[in-house]
Amino acid sequence: MKSVYLEKPNVLRIEEIKEPIRKESEALIKIKSVGICGSDVGAFRGSNPLVSYPRIIGHELAGEVLEIGENKRGIKVGDKVIIDPYIYCGKCYPCSIGRTNCCEDLKVLGVHIDGGMVEMFTHPSEMLYKVPDNIPWEQIPAAEPLTIALHAIHRTHVKAGEHVVINGAGAIGVLSALSVIAYDAIPILVDIIDERLQFAKGLGVKYIINPNNEDSIKAIKKITNGRMAEVVIEASGANSAIRNTIDYVSYGGRIALTGWPKKETSIPTDMLTKKEIDFEGSRNSANEFEEALRLMSKGTVDVKSVISKVVTLDQVPEAVKELSEHPERYLKINAIL
Template sequence: MKSVLLKSPGEIALADIAEPKRGKDEVLIRVRSAGICGSDIGAYRGVNPLVSYPRTIGHEVAGEVLEVPENETELMPGDRVIIEPYVYCGTCYPCSIGHTNCCENLTVRGVHIEGGMAECITHPRHLVHKAPDNIAWELLPLAEPLVISMHAVSQAKVKAGEHVAITGAGQIGLLAAQYALTLGAHPIIIDPVDERLELARRLGVKHAVNPVTVDSIAAIKEITGGRMAEAVIEASGDARAIRNTLEYVAFAGRIALAGWPKNEIPLPTATITRKELSIFGSRNSVGMFPESLRLISEGKIDVSHLLTCSVQIDEAPAMVKAIAENPGEFLKVTCLL
């Protein structure tokens, strides 16, 4: 069967691989769509330290059920599904307290184990979610980045009526802003690209700030009436943005760090102590796929504006190269099979 295989950094091509055989507690899925994620681009560039090669890429995966485990009562062949790609061990300390997203032995499709950008995959039954019929195939993979964003908002403990500053207007930041709106919060998007800020406004975000052309700290102070943002979500991984979270946040505020920086970032711990800040890491998600699918299905969150284009699987290797060379031209691309 066809797959998109990353042989080594910078070497990606369509490959013919063996069809998978379903294990006892697994679902066999005919893949219909898969998202190309920033982690796939990092793997192509050779800068994602978690990836081993060769590797079939893809962890944002949706498809149709072909086979189910014996005695399965909820899923049936032909059902539309999306996978939760974070395969956890269930026995380590984080798993024992429900933090399966940061399992000590976590394996993620397309990173540590074979990805889903192939014609068929098998996946553990408990990590397969039935999808509503009204979400188009090209949009269904976006439920995965949405759960990443939802988890970040949850980690920051965002509540109705609060201002939440979000650094980075990529797909994670824009989805976090939309989710904050569903909670009754007031997102403030900070990003140096005016086109991304305009998209945020079209998605219902009232406050969009370019930190290159205006004093972002002063702007947030004015928007919040001097309090600063009760919560901040860092979704860019940019060193300056990470440092500025400490300035954007209110005294006794909360920060969720969802972006992955390229290098270690020094932070003034005196500021953290003086403002008595709560800082949370935010990795993957836990238990949010059903809610993510509901929000998209009911139109509460619009993922269609984030889709730059869709390509067929034969075009996927060239598209990965194009995104790696010109990342600013793409927000989200999905591959149809």
Template sequence: MKAVLLRQPKDIDIVDVPRPEQQGKVMIQVRAMGICGSDIAAYKGISPLVTYPRILGHEVAGEVVSVPEQSTGVAVGDRVIVEPYRYCGSCYPCQIGRTNCCEHLHVIGVHEDGGMREYYAHDAHLIHRVPDALAWDRIPMIEPLSIAIHGIHRLNVQAGEHVAITGAGQIGLLAAQVALYLKAIPILIDPLRERLELARKFGITHVIDPMTEDAALKIQTITDGRLVEAFLEASGSAVAVRSSIDLTHYAGRVAFLGWPKDEVSLPTFLFTKKELDVRGSRNSVGEFPLAIELLTTGAVKVDALISKVIAFDGIPEYVRLITEQPANYIKVIAVFPS
């Protein structure tokens, strides 16, 4: 069968590999997959988590073609999305239900071979059925949506609260829509004007270009003199990480979702002075059902986030294009012909 293999940084191709053995897992005929920022980082050779060679892909949707005996939850013919985070089940985070930060976490397409191939075998408890109403080229968006939901949930966002979000990429734009769903007030911060204009199409009325506007002053105007109660850092920018502490109000909450390239110094005295709750947000746990619901009902819209839908064979070319022109692409989805 065909698979997308990253042999080493900058060396990606479609290759023939053996079809996977079932070995007690659910066999899926892959129909669609997203190209994620982590795939691009692996291609560039800047991800500290990836080993080579690696079959990429963790945003994977397909049709169940066989299930192991005594398996429950899915059946042959089901349309499914893969939850790509394999956990050990025995470490401390797993014992308290936070399997997303398992000490021995394996993310497919990162720590182990992923789903950019014709067939993929995955654990039954990490597969979720999706309604027939969702088109194949929209289903892979469930995985990044789950990450955005988890970030908002880590902040315990409540109706009426102001939530600043730095980074108007796919996660930031999805998180802002989730905040709207919860009847909170998102404020999206990004230096790319095109992304801010796109945000307005989703009903996000408060946007800030930090290169041309005083973010603190504008936020105080929006909040009637206060800063934000919650802040989601989704860009990985060192400047944005640092500014999150300044732009969050006393007794507020901050969640770091983006991955900075280097260590960032933070004024911990402000954590104490403001009594901030500062948290990390990694992957997601328990968020797939809500992500499926929000996408199916249209409470969160993704069409405008999908820059291009391509054929599976075009993945290597578009990995290169996204690497060279990142501002031109929010999300590229690849599909197998029906």
């Protein structure tokens, strides 16, 4: 069967591999659609230190169940499913309190272990979610980045009417903004790429700020009537943006760090105390797939709008390269098998 095979940084191709053999605790899935994620691009560039090579990439995965044993989720042969790509041990302390997303031995598909950009895939049956029939195949993989946006909202306990600054207008940032709207709160999207900001504005994000063009602190102060944002979600991973969260957040406010920085950030800890800021790490997602699928099925969050391009599996290597070289042109590229 075909796979998207990353031999080493900048060497990505379609490679024939053997079909998988299902274990009793697993399902055999015919992959029908996949999403290209920033982590796939990072693996391609060689900038993601968690990736080992060679590696089959891909963790935003949807497919049809071909074989499955007994399972608690009631998944049956023929069901349309999305895959939870975060394999946890179930034994460590975070797993014991339900925070499986930060398992001490977490294995992410396409990063620590081989991913699912293949024609056939096996995965633990208990880590599958049935997808509503009205969500088209090309949209289903977007549920995975939507869960990451929702996780940040849950970590910061976003309430209706609050202002939520979101650093980064990539796929996670835009989906965070749309989710904030779904929670009846007010997103303020901050990015240095005008094209992405204008795109988000066309989706209903009223407040957009480019720090290169205006004083972002003054702009947020004006929007919030001097309070600053009750919540800040950092979705870019840029060190300067991480530092700016402290200036953007209100006294008594909350910050979620979702973006993955490449190096440590120096922050003024005196301001954490002065403002009594709640700082929350927000890694991946945990138990958010059902909510994401529900929001998509009802049309509350329109993921179709963030899918810039749909390609075939054979076109994925070139699409990853294009996304790496021209990130400003796309939010999400998905593939249909």
